Amino acid sequence: MARTQGSHSEITGPRIRSAALALFAKHGFAAVSMRQIAGEVGVQAGALYNYIPDKQALLFSLMKGHMDDLLAACEERPALNTPQDRLRDFVDFHIAFHLDRPEAVFISYMELRNLSPENFAQIEALRRTYENRLEAILEQGRAQGVFEVADTKIATLAVIAMLTGVTTWYRQAGRLSVTQVQAVYWDMVRKAVAA
Amino acid sequence: MARTQGSHSEITGPRIRSAALALFAKHGFAAVSMRQIAGEVGVQAGALYNYIPDKQALLFSLMKGHMDDLLAACEERPALNTPQDRLRDFVDFHIAFHLDRPEAVFISYMELRNLSPENFAQIEALRRTYENRLEAILEQGRAQGVFEVADTKIATLAVIAMLTGVTTWYRQAGRLSVTQVQAVYWDMVRKAVAA
DNA sequence: AGCGTAACTGAACGCGCGTTCATATCCAAG
DNA sequence: CTTGGATATGAACGCGCGTTCAGTTACGCT
Numbered sequence: 001m002a003r004t005q006g007s008h009s010e011i012t013g014p015r016i017r018s019a020a021l022a023l024f025a026k027h028g029f030a031a032v033s034m035r036q037i038a039g040e041v042g043v044q045a046g047a048l049y050n051y052i053p054d055k056q057a058l059l060f061s062l063m064k065g066h067m068d069d070l071l072a073a074c075e076e077r078p079a080l081n082t083p084q085d086r087l088r089d090f091v092d093f094h095i096a097f098h099l100d101r102p103e104a105v106f107i108s109y110m111e112l113r114n115l116s117p118e119n120f121a122q123i124e125a126l127r128r129t130y131e132n133r134l135e136a137i138l139e140q141g142r143a144q145g146v147f148e149v150a151d152t153k154i155a156t157l158a159v160i161a162m163l164t165g166v167t168t169w170y171r172q173a174g175r176l177s178v179t180q181v182q183a184v185y186w187d188m189v190r191k192a193v194a195a
Numbered sequence: 196m197a198r199t200q201g202s203h204s205e206i207t208g209p210r211i212r213s214a215a216l217a218l219f220a221k222h223g224f225a226a227v228s229m230r231q232i233a234g235e236v237g238v239q240a241g242a243l244y245n246y247i248p249d250k251q252a253l254l255f256s257l258m259k260g261h262m263d264d265l266l267a268a269c270e271e272r273p274a275l276n277t278p279q280d281r282l283r284d285f286v287d288f289h290i291a292f293h294l295d296r297p298e299a300v301f302i303s304y305m306e307l308r309n310l311s312p313e314n315f316a317q318i319e320a321l322r323r324t325y326e327n328r329l330e331a332i333l334e335q336g337r338a339q340g341v342f343e344v345a346d347t348k349i350a351t352l353a354v355i356a357m358l359t360g361v362t363t364w365y366r367q368a369g370r371l372s373v374t375q376v377q378a379v380y381w382d383m384v385r386k387a388v389a390a
Numbered sequence: 391a392g393c394g395t396a397a398c399t400g401a402a403c404g405c406g407c408g409t410t411c412a413t414a415t416c417c418a419a420g
Numbered sequence: 421c422t423t424g425g426a427t428a429t430g431a432a433c434g435c436g437c438g439t440t441c442a443g444t445t446a447c448g449c450t
Contacts (some may be wrong), residue, residue, distance in 0.1 A: 012427085028224075043428070044429055046431095047428050050428075114223065151371075151379050154376070155379075155383065162360070165353060169352055176346075183345065187344075188350065188387040191389060192383040193386075199399085203397085203447095228438080230436080230437080238399085242397070394449090396445105398443105398444080399442105399443085399444075401441095402441090404438105406435105407437080408433105410431105411433100412431095412432105415427085415428075420421100420423085
């Protein structure tokens with residue numbers, strides 16, 4: 001047997017990425033075999049190599065894609081004026097975006113050490129870019145005297161860590177909607193950096 | 196060759212745990228082989244099985260040990276009265292304890308999915324116990340009207356996520372001492388839950 | 391001095407890994 | 421209807437995995 005009925009590059013490619021995303025998130029990159037991914041897609045392991053050069057590139061592609069999505073979505077937010085409005089928007093955006101793709105988030109935080117040094121550097125740079133957006137907001141607020149933080153850089157990382165933590169406990173069937181979660185976190189962030 | 200000079204159970208046992216801790220933290224449980232661990236200790240792979248039943252038990256033992264240490268150290272803190280004092284003490288303790296053993300922290304957060312279901316349940320329960328200590332503090336403060344949080348459970352997880360995040364960026368040679376870091380985080384936590 | 395056992399070696403077990411490749415089939419274009 | 425490239429198979433490659441175990445050595449004890 002060889003090529004099967006109804007097979008198309010446009011279908012199999014995304015399916016590989018989707019299956020890999022789910023499996024990597026669940027079991028970890030190192031614990032997932034190419035045969036498992038192929039099995040999920042419904043092809044043999046060898047077929048994967050029509051779409052990706054190797055396993056490492058697959059991981060990098062998923063993480064790079066996630067970070068690109070993150071930054072692109074971030075760019076599209078409305079341009080607000082006051083630091084308070086900008087911070088509130090950042091909180092809302094970060095929570096909504098991350099709750100929307102928990103698997104990609106999980107991978108992007110957990111599998112950094114499985115990236116080759118060059119790939120790691122690239123992802124790290126993108127993450128830094130994202131962090132800088134929040135840092136700029138906090139810095140602006142501090143300059144205007146509406147925020148008061150002992151250390152802007154640490155505050156940036158602290159806020160992001162706090163917000164990202166939402167993915168570890170949030171369940172869609174839980175008692176809180178995304179909007180409610182955003183409100184609860186905004187309340188804490190607002191106060192934490194308040195003057 | 197067989198038993199080597201100066202070999203002792205009391206020495207090799209801890210050395211295995213120590214080597215496994217470092218390697219698991221650096222490369223991930225699934226990516227580290229028993230032969231790597233043995234190599235680090237200076238023995239053959241087979242010798243490891245005089246000390247541990249299998250690889251899974253080694254991981255569990257490390258994580259269980261870490262959680263036990265955490266809870267034991269937590270118990271030993273002075274009994275303070277006001278919620279503010281208790282919260283400040285919790286922040287200081289959490290940061291100091293976690294910065295003191297970054298590898299164990301890393302493993303305990305990252306390798307949960309590599310635990311067998313029964314082992315996972317045990318670690319999860321210990322983590323819950325720890326979280327409950329903070330939640331009790333926040334709840335007491337809320338009852339007394341000195342804290343004001345929209346949702347105590349979420350606030351608990353948010354604070355812990357924020358504090359634990361310190362391990363991702365703190366470097367011993369960095370510009371801030373542990374004491375300074377504690378102060379910066381305390382400032383944010385205090386305000387975040389303030390009435 | 392010699393014995394028993396704790397501590398370790400080194401080889402072996404079956405297995406699954408990531409990756410490659412010759413081969414086969416399907417589909418679209420001429 | 422033919423043909424050529426895209427798409428997949430399935431077998432194979434060498435290798436390292438976790439684990440077991442018979443055998444060997446060093447040490448503590450009498």
